[in-house]
Amino acid sequence: MPAVQDTIDRVRKIDVDQYKYGFQTEIAMDKAPKGLSEDIIRFISAKKDEPSWMLEWRLEAYRRWLTLDEPTWARVHYPKIDFQDIYFYAAPKSTPGPTSLSDVDPELLKVYEKLGIPLREQEILAGVQKTDASELEEVSDNVYKSGRVAVDAVFDSVSVVTTFKKELAQAGVIFCSISEAIREHPELVKKYLGSVVPTSDNYYATLNSAVFTDGSFVFVPKGVRCPMELSTYFRMNEKNTGQFERTLIIAEEGAYVSYLEGCTAPQRDENQLHAAVVELVALDDAEIKYSTVQNWYPGDAEGKGGIYNFVTKRGDCRGDRSKISWTQVETGSAITWKYPSCILRGDDSSGEFYSIAVSNGYQQVDSGTKMIHLGKNTSSRIISKGIAAGFSQNTYRGQVSAHRKATNARNFTNCDSLLIGDQCGAHTVPYMEAKNSTAQFEHEATTSKISEDQKFYVMQRGIPEEEAIALIVNGFVKDVIQQLPMEFAVEAQKLIGISLEGSVG
Amino acid sequence: MNMHTQPQRTSAETALIDAFGDRLSLLPGDGAVMLKRDDAIEAIKHGLPTRRIESWHYTDLRRLLNAVPDFDPAAMTKAVAPIVEGSAVLAVLNGKSDAKTPAVEGVTVQRLSEKLTDGSAAPGLDPYGSDDAIGALNTAFVADGYFVDIADGAELEKPIELQNLQAGGQTHVRLMVRVGAGAKAVIVERQAGEGAALVSSVSQLVLGEGAEVTWLIVQEQPETATHLAQFKAHIGKNAKLTLFVMNAGGRLVRQEVMVRTTGEGADFKLRGINLLAGDTHTDVTMVLDHAVPHTASTEVIRNVVTGKARGVFQGRINVHQYAQKTNAKMACNTLLLSDDGEFSTKPELEIFADDVVCGHGATVTEIDHDHLFYLMARGVDEKTARGLLVKAFVAEVIEELDDETIVDALEAKLDDWFVTHG
Numbered sequence: 001m002p003a004v005q006d007t008i009d010r011v012r013k014i015d016v017d018q019y020k021y022g023f024q025t026e027i028a029m030d031k032a033p034k035g036l037s038e039d040i041i042r043f044i045s046a047k048k049d050e051p052s053w054m055l056e057w058r059l060e061a062y063r064r065w066l067t068l069d070e071p072t073w074a075r076v077h078y079p080k081i082d083f084q085d086i087y088f089y090a091a092p093k094s095t096p097g098p099t100s101l102s103d104v105d106p107e108l109l110k111v112y113e114k115l116g117i118p119l120r121e122q123e124i125l126a127g128v129q130k131t132d133a134s135e136l137e138e139v140s141d142n143v144y145k146s147g148r149v150a151v152d153a154v155f156d157s158v159s160v161v162t163t164f165k166k167e168l169a170q171a172g173v174i175f176c177s178i179s180e181a182i183r184e185h186p187e188l189v190k191k192y193l194g195s196v197v198p199t200s201d202n203y204y205a206t207l208n209s210a211v212f213t214d215g216s217f218v219f220v221p222k223g224v225r226c227p228m229e230l231s232t233y234f235r236m237n238e239k240n241t242g243q244f245e246r247t248l249i250i251a252e253e254g255a256y257v258s259y260l261e262g263c264t265a266p267q268r269d270e271n272q273l274h275a276a277v278v279e280l281v282a283l284d285d286a287e288i289k290y291s292t293v294q295n296w297y298p299g300d301a302e303g304k305g306g307i308y309n310f311v312t313k314r315g316d317c318r319g320d321r322s323k324i325s326w327t328q329v330e331t332g333s334a335i336t337w338k339y340p341s342c343i344l345r346g347d348d349s350s351g352e353f354y355s356i357a358v359s360n361g362y363q364q365v366d367s368g369t370k371m372i373h374l375g376k377n378t379s380s381r382i383i384s385k386g387i388a389a390g391f392s393q394n395t396y397r398g399q400v401s402a403h404r405k406a407t408n409a410r411n412f413t414n415c416d417s418l419l420i421g422d423q424c425g426a427h428t429v430p431y432m433e434a435k436n437s438t439a440q441f442e443h444e445a446t447t448s449k450i451s452e453d454q455k456f457y458v459m460q461r462g463i464p465e466e467e468a469i470a471l472i473v474n475g476f477v478k479d480v481i482q483q484l485p486m487e488f489a490v491e492a493q494k495l496i497g498i499s500l501e502g503s504v505g
Numbered sequence: 506m507n508m509h510t511q512p513q514r515t516s517a518e519t520a521l522i523d524a525f526g527d528r529l530s531l532l533p534g535d536g537a538v539m540l541k542r543d544d545a546i547e548a549i550k551h552g553l554p555t556r557r558i559e560s561w562h563y564t565d566l567r568r569l570l571n572a573v574p575d576f577d578p579a580a581m582t583k584a585v586a587p588i589v590e591g592s593a594v595l596a597v598l599n600g601k602s603d604a605k606t607p608a609v610e611g612v613t614v615q616r617l618s619e620k621l622t623d624g625s626a627a628p629g630l631d632p633y634g635s636d637d638a639i640g641a642l643n644t645a646f647v648a649d650g651y652f653v654d655i656a657d658g659a660e661l662e663k664p665i666e667l668q669n670l671q672a673g674g675q676t677h678v679r680l681m682v683r684v685g686a687g688a689k690a691v692i693v694e695r696q697a698g699e700g701a702a703l704v705s706s707v708s709q710l711v712l713g714e715g716a717e718v719t720w721l722i723v724q725e726q727p728e729t730a731t732h733l734a735q736f737k738a739h740i741g742k743n744a745k746l747t748l749f750v751m752n753a754g755g756r757l758v759r760q761e762v763m764v765r766t767t768g769e770g771a772d773f774k775l776r777g778i779n780l781l782a783g784d785t786h787t788d789v790t791m792v793l794d795h796a797v798p799h800t801a802s803t804e805v806i807r808n809v810v811t812g813k814a815r816g817v818f819q820g821r822i823n824v825h826q827y828a829q830k831t832n833a834k835m836a837c838n839t840l841l842l843s844d845d846g847e848f849s850t851k852p853e854l855e856i857f858a859d860d861v862v863c864g865h866g867a868t869v870t871e872i873d874h875d876h877l878f879y880l881m882a883r884g885v886d887e888k889t890a891r892g893l894l895v896k897a898f899v900a901e902v903i904e905e906l907d908d909e910t911i912v913d914a915l916e917a918k919l920d921d922w923f924v925t926h927g
Contacts, residue, residue: 002533417854426856432851434841434848439867443868444865444867
């Protein structure tokens, strides 16, 4: 435990008002005109040098989107979004398709350094610049030992750089931006894109299908255990832009991959839209672990500005004995609206969802998961911890369903909410649907404030109140933090401290 | 009741709207009451709720209500023996209350048709909001029922049993009960009948300061009837309400429970058992508002699903911003005994106050194999062992009621159900 002053300082640094990633960077940008139309979609597709089937796919999604109404069922309130007032494409002006870090605009690299993601150093340290194959092998050995992370950095609409590509390629793993994958591996993209989240899925997923600009693509072939953690870092920089990224991760038979995602955005008065789609496909015996630390700009203390985070994330346990695990730490965004889900199609497949959602200020969170049990002997586990402070509204909304043929489906759900202050709200809306008598579903939820007893217990051991609360809150979320990869766990713990600033007392 | 414009009216919607036109001249009510009826039928003209309406997500009334019978004013039926011997019986037969009512000390009974005619029942007729299809249906068509007033301090020795017995056709009944300060009573609400009827029944209860009431709803409609019911209560300061709901019949059943604590120290207990069989659909939906500080509630619902039955439990606990020190706990446990049956549950917590302790739990499972093994290892055959375990599972809830005569009466009902559906 650090000294009190230390805690206060640390907390102040990460206050809602002092969002540490709120800086903006002047970078020459290449933008499409504002608004949305078929022309804009053709423009994006042309910019990305896409094959015609991709353009057709986008246009079809766009036409469908025009027929859809914006959903209103979630417990979030916001003014109507004017889709004609958004830039759907913004990319840093740079040499076309940088192949290595040295081609990347140094300003951009500085941004990532500032964010604590020193792309260059990492590569240099790992010695990737060496091209000799034997030396590379040596390097990759080191990589296994030191547990490095390959990063795909997405800046506004495009992926600016992907590190460790060569090494990953040696293992057979494809890790690149989705635009590159559309060009280089069309057969894989064609086969899997839209197979988990179809273009007609929902309003924002359909919009994303029409206008997505970039994102990451991961393919882990049969029997390969991905040699390092993969990570994408999303940064929104330009004013009035929407970010529409698309991530597709495929783990073939017996493959394993762990993927991390982080996000930040500058501090702005107006709201920005982020509507992403993430699709995971796990074949027989494959395992995908997907972790998110979401720290988009949450808006200021009066609730002005911030990101609308409307995301569709879904994993398909297509093969027998496959496993998909979602872990998320949600601290940012003015509005979060996402339900990372698992479709447990294969027999003996399993899905997991671990979530911490912290809301403060005027943030609104409506998040949860869906576990759809279709195969036999499938199991799922949901642990959700919501912490609401300030004037925020924090909702857990989740669905667990067992279909007729899903014999021996097993689910355990636990969602706890902690309220700090009397101006916030915590809500739990679980849906449980059992259509098979062998299904075994358990759900439990509690809502409370930090009990005086707990606080008293800690404080009477000489620990001041602020630290006592931090200690109890960390204990409250421990189950989820444990699921995060080490590098993120530390960051996540700090974030939780920040987000709760001002709510203690 | 529905923001979406419906493309086309279903035959049930058309039948209801036509029936309203036909019945209008026969419905009692002064100007105020008739205005409320008009508003209510307007709501129905907008369409019955579908699964897109969140509170009807698992009971798509528009799709499920596929036949609306005509009114059958000539049909006859008789009051039945009360479940607790010696109860004062107030029967509504085929939608009409009886002019002769038993005299009970401290209790004033009035026919609802009189209160509709003179307009004094008008203030209670408003539906609960735009999604309240049952309230709207009942307000449009209600013709009779009872108004029961239990005087301050009255302690009733025997239960009052309100019977709503349908004889086919349509029956729309309202039962209004006011319990004075410090009064104590047991009230039984029987819902039964003989025909393929459409029944709407709304019960309204107001509990004065320190009043204590146990209210039992025993629903045993035939497997051909549609039963749409609502129970609404306001619990005053330091008052206690124990509501017991038993659903053991009906083709399409929706029992709504809407309770609001209006005084500090109010205490609410809900105990429910749903015994589901055949090709039926039963939905129990509760909305509980903790509107003032220092109130408590516990809810326990047990469900047994057999055959092709579909069951639903939705329970929402709203804790308002000033309702500090609320203590609310809800549990919904289901035994799913058949592969063709299904059960959906949605326990919700909506909490705006911080100093509260709220929790809910829900489980769906089959019979525990260890328990079964335990009994079978002692020579009990499987069928008997299963029967014992299922019965114990629901009887546990009944036994919580501390009145022995009531427990016996309800357990007898339980036995009846197991004899026919075991």
